[in-house]
Structures are given as C-alpha cells and as structure tokens.
Amino acid sequence: MAEKTERLENGNVHTLSLLVENKPAVLQRIASLFARRGYNIESLAVGPTERPEYSRMTVVVRLTQKPVEQAVRQLQKLIPVMEVRELSPHDKLERELVLIKIKTPEKNHAELRAIAETYQAQIVDVSPDALMIEATGTASKLDALEERLAVFGITELCRSGRIALERGFKTLAPPHLKD
C-alpha cells in the first residue's frame, strides 16, 4: 500500500473510480477480486457520496501486464458495482491527507511552523515536546513534505488513500440514473 510517488510515476499505474452500493461486504468483494486476479492495490479510499445508497471508491492499482480494461470489465461484473472508470491522467484532481507527528523540543517549533506554511499544512496539535502536522495535496507534494520533515524525526505518520474526481462536468452516475 501507499508506495512512494516516484515509483507510481514510472509504472503501469491507473486510478480507478468506482461507484458502488453502500452495502455490507462490498469492500470485501472488490478487494478479493483485486487479490485473486493479481492486481496490486497501491492505495484505496472509500467514502460516502452525494447519494447515501452509494459509496465512491478510488483505487490506485498497479498492473503488471494486463490492460486496465480487463480490470475494469472484471469489476463491472460485480453486481454491487454500479460504474467503474479509469480517470484520465491528464484530467483528474487527486488528493491525499496526511497526519505527521514529530517529537522535537520546543525550540524547533518555529522552524516547523514555517515549513508547514510553505506546504499549506497546519499544525493541529502541540505539546511541549511534540507536534502534529496535517496536510492535504497530491501525493508528490506530501512526499516532499515528509522528506522535508524527516530530519526532525517523524515518530508517527498516517496517510489516507488517494481520492480523485475528473475535472469538468463529467460524472460517474449509476446506469439507471443517467439520462
């Protein structure tokens, strides 16, 4: 999971957006399909959508040989999957969220605040010998932030899966709701 972006850039990596029924075991169905067909999940994020009966999944998948259409078609066969699409690399907005805890004496806090500001990140928790930074952005931006903070000693880090939408008016509507 959550490979570094340098590797994401140079592989057969695809971002799939799925609209799925918000029902028990749907995540299991999808994860199990990826596992048994040999598709490597690099990142996965699930959350509610504008309609309570559906969830949206953003799956970043690394494919070794098979064309991505094969994965899309296999996913489409799952009954709780309403719609699947590969998001075009040029036409998508992607975001990740990271929380970073740094154990460091108070004298360093000012410098950390400056770094956070550069990355439009926020300090969300402060104690005398530790602080926590929250940042959102593209994977490469968060990678850069992590690298910058590494010298201070990252003691704990939690990064979300990637979420993504296509720019413009295009949507991923379930088939029966399309006009």
Place this chain on the structure above:
Amino acid sequence: MAKERMTGAQAVIRALELEGVDWLFGMPGGTILPIYDALFSSKKLKHVLIRHEQVGGHAAEGFAHATGRVGVCMATSGPGSTNLVTPLADAYMDSVPLVAITANVPTALIGTDAFQEADITGITMPITKHNYLVTDVNDIPRVMKEAFHIARTGRPGPVHIDIPKDVLNMALDFEYPEEVHIPGYMPKPKEEPRLAEAALLVRSSVRPVVYLGGGVRAGNAFAEIFEFCELVGAPVVTTLHGKGAFPETHPNCLGMFGMHGSRYANYTVQGSDLIVALGARFDDRVTGKLSAFAPEAKIVHLDVDPAELSKLVTATVPLVGDLKELLPRFTAATKKEFEERGRPHIEAWWERVRGWQEKHPLTINQAGEKYILPQTAVRRIWEKCEGRAIVTTGVGEHQMWAAQFWKVSAPRQFITSGGLGTMGFCLPAAIGIQLGRPDAMVVGIDGDGSFQMTLQDLATAVDQKLPIKIFILNNRFLGMVRQWQELFYERRFSETPLSDIPDFVKLAEAYKCLGLIARTMEELDGVIDRALAHREGPCIVDIRVKRQEKVYPMVPAGAPLNDMIGGN
C-alpha cells in the same frame, strides 16, 4: 397477488415453487431444519436426499446442464455448506446456472465461532456469480427472485443464498416480485457491435476456422450456431464443453482441439488466418503456448461476457452479446457480404485440412493387444448406444478418451467438468441428468480414481431407482497423473498406483446395484449389452483396461498447440 403471512423458510419453499423448480438436491441438518419442515408440506417440490452435499451440488449441475434449467441444491450450515464449495467452484468455471441455499447459525451467534458456523458467504464470494447473506426476512422473496435471474441470464453461473436460522423462523408478508431490478447487473454495452467489420473478415479469409465453446450450451444457441457454420462452410473445432454445439457427425466438424485434441484439429487452428470464436474463452488447455497460438490468425470473438474478450488473446473484432441474439445478426451480415462480394475461396484450405485428417487420424490400435484398450471400450459403448445416450464423465484419462471417441451429434449430450476438472463428477452428474431427462439413456464413463471420490451416492441412485450405467475404465492408477509422471517426471510413479482397488462388483451389489466386470475383449460386448439393457436401477461396470495406455496425441503443457507428441 394478495400478500400471505408465512415464515422465512416457507417463503424459500414458495419461491422455489414459483420458479418452477421440480427437483432439488440436499441434505438436512440443524440450522436448515425450518426449510426442511416447510418442504415437508410442499406438493410440488421433489427433494433428492443425497449422502454428501458435494454430490447434491454436482447433481444440480448435471440437471442444469442436461435441461438448460437452473439446478438447485441445499445444505445446512458449517460442514454442509463447505461441502458445496467444490460444486460451486465447478459451476462457476463452467458457467452452469445453479442456486445453492444454505442456512447459517442464528444471527445472534454469527461471529461467535458457534457450533457448525462457517463464514460461507465469505468463502463462496470468489466462486459464485453472486451471493447473499439474508439478514432481513422481508428480503427473502426479492433475493430468491434475483438469484434465479442472475443464475440463468447473461453468462450463467452459480448464485449462493445463506440465511441464518432465526431469519428462517421469522414471519413476513409474502409477495413474489414479478420483475427484478438490479441496477449494477449486466450493463448494456456502450458500443454497437462491429458486425460489418466481422463479416468482412469472414469474407476476406481463405483459411477460416470456427471455434465453439461452452457458451453455445450456456446460451442455448444450437440452431443459431448450425446456421452460421453451414453458411460459412469452414472447418469447425470445439472445446471439451463445445462438444455437441455442432454435430460431430457433420463432415465439417473436426471435433475437439487442444491439449488432447486431434492433430488435424490443432493443425487447422494453427494454420488458420481467421478464428471465429463463439462462446469460448481461450483456456490454456486449448491454446497451448499463448504466444505461439495461431500466429497468422485474425480473431473474431463473440461472447456474452465482456471480460472474456481480449483477456488472453486479443480479438481483432470483439463482439459483446448474447449468442442467441447477436449471432443471427452476424450471420445475416456475413450472408450479405457473401452476396455482395461472392463467397470466399476456401477449397484449397479444405484440401489441406482433409490432408491432415487422412495423415493423422485418431485411431485405436486394438489389433494384437492382449488387454482391452480404454479407447475400444468407449468406442464400443458409443456404438451400442448408437450415439443416442447422454454421456457424463469424471476427470482424467477416461474423460479425454471419451472426448476423443464419443462423437456427440446433439446438444447437451456430453456433460463433464471442464474448467475446474473435478474428479468424482460422474456419478453425481449422472443422477442429476437422469432425473432431469427421465427418458434418456444416461451413461457414465468414469475412472477408478474418480469413481471412488463420490461413490457413496450409489445409495442415492438406488433410492431414486435411476437406470444410470457407470462404466469404470479401470487401470488401477490415477492415470492422468501417472501419464505425466511417465512423460515428464522420469517414470517416478509417486503415489499414483491404486493397487488396493475394491471389488467394484461386490461394491455394486452391496449398494443393491447390478455389478458387472469385463476383463477381456471376449467379455466386453456382452457386458456392455447387459448393462445397457438393465433398466431396474443403476449398473456399475468394471472394465479392466490396459494399465499403461496413455492419452495421445498430447500437447505438453506450455508447448505450442501444433507441437504434439504421440498418436499418428
């Protein structure tokens, strides 16, 4: 329809009746008791008590395969349900429409490691077309309706429904839905099928071959296939499951190709410039080494499952659709193409194909042999049935000999486990076939290893008075594995001799069946005659065949399709 108050278990039974189910296969147990209690009052359903749930699953498969209807099986929670795993996986691989119903422990006990609890929906998820864990009794009618719909439509397959015992005991107001509404199921293809382009490829080809798979049976498109093949006039090859899709007695039919196909069928595929694949999935057992498969061929691939197109072999023209609906349109487009531009000249191609047929026939070299050759046994049984029986098999060498020498002239007459390759399939399938087709002669060609995997259900066959005839081609080996050991493992016969085989005649008699044995060529015909004439219940025939006989020709695993060993 007025709503009727009943329990969840009664709703299951009512739904089965409304789906027109007559036969179902199962065994009761603790958690499924409510369903069996409701079944006790049903006047329409006929339940076959099997002796092992796996057999119930395969019997339902045999029934479905032979009749084209949905097969139904039931099992209790825990081991009952896990015993259904093999038939579900088998039905999934072979696209057999099945509805499997299991009960689970009461909702409050789920997740507590209760007695006879298994996460069976978690287990069957990757081996079913869809599955359900019903937690609300009011969902039962909808789920039953959806299950049958999903099982039989599109690419057919098994659907599994798991219902906790307490849900079966709750009450609901039963109303069976008239329609199904499953928004995520079988979305319409976004593009129009490129029929004109496909037809032009057929018109332009001078070395065409038509490749038929199990999809013809699954799509029930036998007449449509016949019309297309007659129009094109190309050589027709089939997979194991394609046997019967087009009459093997037709001069254009070259029979099965692949790992144990004939040389002439494989050479034809390899030499072709166009493969029209209809309801097939380019399985590794038919393509051989993928990168060397039919190097000069363009591919028109028609299948109902879009995920099969360009999965292994890239289609020049992929056509997504139901064979029964789309193939006639393809045929019409091809006809139009022929009328406008004239028929393609494939006479020279046929000459080459006939040359291969003459040079490399599939033959049986019984002359001078002391022992019965298994191929001879298959051929003699086939001749004596005059090709009219429905044949089923286990898995192994006997299955391949049956595939090579049992010529199928009509649909749904060759029923076997192809994709999963499940030993023990023969007897259970024969039970289901005979119940589904009571007037048909049902013949099993089995192996001694395969037969011993499910033989306890002879009791079921006797109970139901089924006149099935199981011919065991007995070589006292796990023969196919032994063949690979001889050819590829320096004759190191690790754990393949079955020297302590039971006395199958006595075994048959212990189960109150007719048991017969043929040891020599002189005995063979008489024994087959007696078996075929026996109508009062099952008959088991032990045919002692030459032990070391191998299935030839053969494409070694990983070799190109035309790189065959053995045979003529």
